Amino acid sequence: MAMAAGLILAASVRADETPNVVIILSDDQSWTDYGFMGHEHIETPNLDLLADQSATFPRGYVPTALCRPALMSIITGLYAHETKITGNDPAKTPQNAAHANRTGLDPREVMISNIDRTGALPVWLKEKGYVSFQSGKWWEGAPSRGGFTDGMTRGFPKPGGRHGDDGLKIGREGMEPVFEFIDGAVEAKKPFFLWYAPFLPHTPHNPPKRLFDKYLKLDLPKTVARYYAMCEWFDETCGELITGLDKRGVSDNTLVIYVTDNGWIQSPKSSSYAPRSKRSPNEGGVRTPIMFRWPGVIKPGERKELCTSLDIAPTILSAAGAKAPHEFPGLDLLPALREGKAIERNTLFGESFAHDVADVMVPEASLIFRWVMEGDMKLILTYDGRRGSYKYPPEDYRPQLYDLVKDPHENHNLAKDQPETVQRLAKKIADWWPTERKTVTEWSDEPVFIEPVE
Template structure:
């Protein structure tokens, strides 16, 4: 009898622990990393640009804490996006990735005349990313499933540790086609928002009941400026240049795609337990009176102080944290924050230890009103800058640095 009682006690104790753990798991926040593509920091209603229609982003900013003086890690998309996944500054990530690649070359005894080709393929297929601790792989420790949608340079969604995704890689033959650059930027992932949000909805349905991390990074308002007529019509009669109308229409297109996802989250009862983090990949310059429509360089990269430059507008981004009931709404701060702080903060809310190689800090104490600032300055290194050659859209190679301290931006 005593053995039975002992067995029963042990059984129910284990069952109780499992139930408690399951209960604890339900308190984990769902997480959405919302990323704008070539979105200039001034061009939102909530940043004072009442001539740009961004009602859904305005609502998001009002629902949580807005950092008006956020900064990203690079003046181009890929290095900046990598920081959001691995928490590292680009210079640190590429140095570590290079060491990893060179070690593999030595281990495989790659012949000298084959090293260049091996290096190109290794980098193109982003094999280094698969060997770093990324947000999806770290969150998986807590039972998170994850989804990649939108821009994704890292070959396949699996390279970033995602369990689900839209970007499934490319074929060798794709490198010889006119769509090669599009394939390299994300392939099918580039359809997110521009064509449909359905893959994101399908992911939520397939994995319901599990905590999720979603990478929602549409290639908007990025070129091409081909917004549906309904968005362009909001600007067609306004006193602004044609390039401004086209760019702002793409901004509104992004805004509407986000609004559709929010509506879906609310319909499925997911919104209230979702931590939403917004940031841009890099900046953009397009004021209402600037005309770039017939300019081969600026029509793709915006004004000279935006994307690809070493000016404040190239790195600055509003950053938003929204988490109903956990982060106070209608709060705004000028406290400096770096995009590398976003993955660290997300891990903190998920109860995952932040790796020692992360540059970023958790901003949870600021979000919960316990501190006012964590950084007196933010800084970065860049390896490309704007070129005077209209054929060189990607820019010239440089070795530059920038720092924002107080109200000063130095370069």
């Protein structure tokens, strides 16, 4: 991680006042599952309106397709291999037992302590006078550990403290805590930062009956109808939040950002997800629309460029005129979004790790996939990190190369036909983050791993 103490991000913002910032985070939703993204059945009128009012990137991405590392990347602006939060929980491995013996700490606390090292958006915004509120998903201990001045989650090590605990009531059981926070910030004349990360449309898929019945009438499998209803339920809560900002007269000076933590393709046969979605480096796992709305500052319209959730932190800090203790792999998009100019970038990188972390101090130990996107082309490589319970279609352990404009659902693997492209992009991945892990290049009955590309 490149460090630059006192790094000041350019702040070409309105001079009258500091903007409020709201991040809306969907939890387990495919990039296809919105009205504005062209879904045949799912209705999301509130997010459709937000998309119309925003600089909207249909080709947005998260760098890893699992909730905890994806959320940590958003709030720190760093890759999972930089934060060392690569999965949701420590695995019961000799490596983690050794860390516990050496430090006297539970491996869960060792993972959480990474946020003390990296810092996070609420910490940096606090220096500009912001108050901040955590609601919904949050893994890194008490909200104060991430710099939030207030929040809903108890967090580890408190009993039941994991992934949001009490905070997961937001949206599902009303919006009152969020509005109480906003009202307090407005009364105190403080700029505010809101983390709205409801447990929606995440399982359990238990939508209101009126919404379930609506989609069941479409002659869909019950599991699919429930998931579609959850997407609309989530959309309704977003509408409540945005309307609440309007009623309080703060919308004009509030930067609203939308992103999902990772994808989800609903299995028609069970309540779980289908292959090539959550935890996968394929589009169903890592692609998400990303939106930025700031009335009068950011020009609305659909953007054709690639965007990553790693752009969110530097863009927020630019809007707030705040400092950060490190450089970012993502971009400050605010100048381009203000002026409607093209974003000069054609390459994105990503990584996927096991759900349970093999070694809380060594990210590579759980590495399964890395990917690079260059323009329309995307290469996925598989690595020999500890996979745990992770299951993936065996044929997809081979290198995967796709033309995403012609083949957005990745049905046609071009790797065998374009070996030169595979080699060139594999070198790009190796240069981005050198690793000792071996990668698959051949396939027989079992994957065959070779040494890293030199």
